[in-house]
Amino acid sequence: MEHLALHISNGILNTPVWVGFMAVAAIALVICVQRGRRDLDDRLAPMAGLVAAFIFAVQMLNFPVLPGVSGHLLGGTLAALLVGPWLGAVCVSIVLIVQALVFADGGVTALGLNITNMALLGTAAGYLLIAALLRILPRTLTGLAVTSFVASVVSVVVAALGFVVQYALGGTTDVSLGGVAAAMVGVHLAIGVGEGLITAATVVTVARVRPDLVYALRRAPLAPAGQPGSITSVSAGGAA
Amino acid sequence: MSMGAGHAHPLYLDRASPIHRLPPEVKIVASVAYTVVVVITSRDAFWAFGCYALLILGVAALARIPPGWLASRALIEVPFVVFALLLPLVGGGERVTWLGLSLSVEGLLGAWNILIKGTLGVVSSLVLAATTPARDLIIGLDRLRCPAVIIQIATFMLRYTAVLVDEARRMRIARLSRGYNPRFLWQARALAAGVGSLFLRSYERGERVYLAMLSRGYTGRMPRLDTGGASAAQWASALTLPVAAALVAATALLQG
Numbered sequence: 050m051e052h053l054a055l056h057i058s059n060g061i062l063n064t065p066v067w068v069g070f071m072a073v074a075a076i077a078l079v080i081c082v083q084r085g086r087r088d089l090d091d092r093l094a095p096m097a098g099l100v101a102a103f104i105f106a107v108q109m110l111n112f113p114v115l116p117g118v119s120g121h122l123l124g125g126t127l128a129a130l131l132v133g134p135w136l137g138a139v140c141v142s143i144v145l146i147v148q149a150l151v152f153a154d155g156g157v158t159a160l161g162l163n164i165t166n167m168a169l170l171g172t173a174a175g176y177l178l179i180a181a182l183l184r185i186l187p188r189t190l191t192g193l194a195v196t197s198f199v200a201s202v203v204s205v206v207v208a209a210l211g212f213v214v215q216y217a218l219g220g221t222t223d224v225s226l227g228g229v230a231a232a233m234v235g236v237h238l239a240i241g242v243g244e245g246l247i248t249a250a251t252v253v254t255v256a257r258v259r260p261d262l263v264y265a266l267r268r269a270p271l272a273p274a275g276q277p278g279s280i281t282s283v284s285a286g287g288a289a
Numbered sequence: 290m291s292m293g294a295g296h297a298h299p300l301y302l303d304r305a306s307p308i309h310r311l312p313p314e315v316k317i318v319a320s321v322a323y324t325v326v327v328v329i330t331s332r333d334a335f336w337a338f339g340c341y342a343l344l345i346l347g348v349a350a351l352a353r354i355p356p357g358w359l360a361s362r363a364l365i366e367v368p369f370v371v372f373a374l375l376l377p378l379v380g381g382g383e384r385v386t387w388l389g390l391s392l393s394v395e396g397l398l399g400a401w402n403i404l405i406k407g408t409l410g411v412v413s414s415l416v417l418a419a420t421t422p423a424r425d426l427i428i429g430l431d432r433l434r435c436p437a438v439i440i441q442i443a444t445f446m447l448r449y450t451a452v453l454v455d456e457a458r459r460m461r462i463a464r465l466s467r468g469y470n471p472r473f474l475w476q477a478r479a480l481a482a483g484v485g486s487l488f489l490r491s492y493e494r495g496e497r498v499y500l501a502m503l504s505r506g507y508t509g510r511m512p513r514l515d516t517g518g519a520s521a522a523q524w525a526s527a528l529t530l531p532v533a534a535a536l537v538a539a540t541a542l543l544q545g
Binding site for chain 1: 298300317320321324325327328329402403405406407409410411413414417418423426436438439441442443444445446447448449450452453454457481482484485486488489491492495496498499500503509
C-alpha cells in the first residue's frame, strides 16, 4: 500500500463539532495569514513554499509505527523553526488542504478538525517549546538539535490530544474515551520520535550552512562551532 | 512519479471528458458541496446513500474514470475501515446475533456511518483529483478568493515538490554511484544528513528561481493567462450534482 490515510475522515465526528471547528480553523487561519504576511520577505517567500513542499513530500513516505498502522511527518515544528509560527501554521494548513483535495487524504468536512490539530495546535505547541528551550539550553547546534527533537515529540502528541478532545465533544461512535486517548497518544509518541529525528537532522544542517534561513535563530544566533560564546573572535580567524 | 511536466499529480487521469473541461472552481465547489450534503445526512436514511452513490458514480462515468481505478484508490480509507469493523464488536447497548456473532446495534450503525460517509467523500475527492491537474486546483482556489498568501505558498509548494523529487533522485544516483547504499538502522546518520542537504540544495535552487522571477517582474501573484471565470452554464451543469444530492437529502429529512 503506497499511501494510507491518517487524517480524520468524513463522518467520524458529528456535524456541530466539524462545523464548529471549521469556523475555529477559518478564523485562526485568517489571523495567521495577516500576521504571516508581515513576515513574508524575499527570503521567507521561497522558504515557506519549500517548507510546505518538504512536508508534502515527506508525508508521502509513511513509516511503520505498529503492525498495520503507519504514520508520517506532521511538520508543525519544522515549519515553526524555519518560517515562524504564523507562516508555519499557514504552510501546514496548505498541505492539509491540498491533500484533502488532491489525494482524498482526510475528509473535506474534517478539514477544520485536521487544521486545528495539526496546523494550529501542533505548530503553536512546537513554537512555544522552541522559544522556551532555546532560552534555557546552550546556544549550540546540540542545543538546537535537542530543542527540535523535544518540540517535535510534544507537538505531535498535542495534535493527537486535539483529536481526543474533538472526539469527546462529538464522536459518532461509542468507543470509550480512555481507549481512544491511549491509542492516539501511544501511536503518536512513536510518530513523534520519527518526526523529531527528521526535524532535528534537517534544521541542524540548515543552521550549520545557512543560519540566516532559520527563523527561530533570527534574534539570537547560535555561538559559532568550536568557539562557544565568543562571536566577536570570528574575524580573527579569517573568512568562514 | 510524474510531478514534473504540467504539474500533474499521481491521481490525475488525462482524458477528454466534459468533466475535465469544466473550470476548476466549479468542480471544487460542486465536490465540497456534495460531500457536505452526504456528511450531514442522517445515517438511518439508507436509501439516500444509495442515491448519492449512483450520483457520484454517474459523474465518474461521465469523466471516463474506470471503476477499478476508483476502487483501488479508495483503499486509502483502509485504516478507517479497520476501525469501523471493530465498532460492532466493542460497542455497547442493544445487541443482535448474526452468524453466531453478538453485535452491538449502535456499533453497527456507527460503523455504517463512518464507512459510507468516508467512502463517498473519498470517491468525490478522487473524481475531482482525477479530472483536475494540481495547477488548475490552485487557479480554482485563487478564483474562489482564497487569500493571496495561501495561493502564493501553494504555488511554490507545487513547483518545489518537483524540485525536491528531482534533487532527491540526483542525490540517490550520486550516492549509489559512489558505492554506498545505506539501508540499516545504524546507517541512519547518512540518511539524516542526506535529508538535511536535500533540503538545502532544494532551497538554494528555489531561491535562485525566486530571485529570477522577481527580476522579471513577479509581485507575489502569477499573471492570469486565462480569460476569466466560469460561465453561468458551466456553474449550472457542475452544481447539478450537489443540487440533486440536496434534493435527496431534503426528501430523506421529510420522510425521517
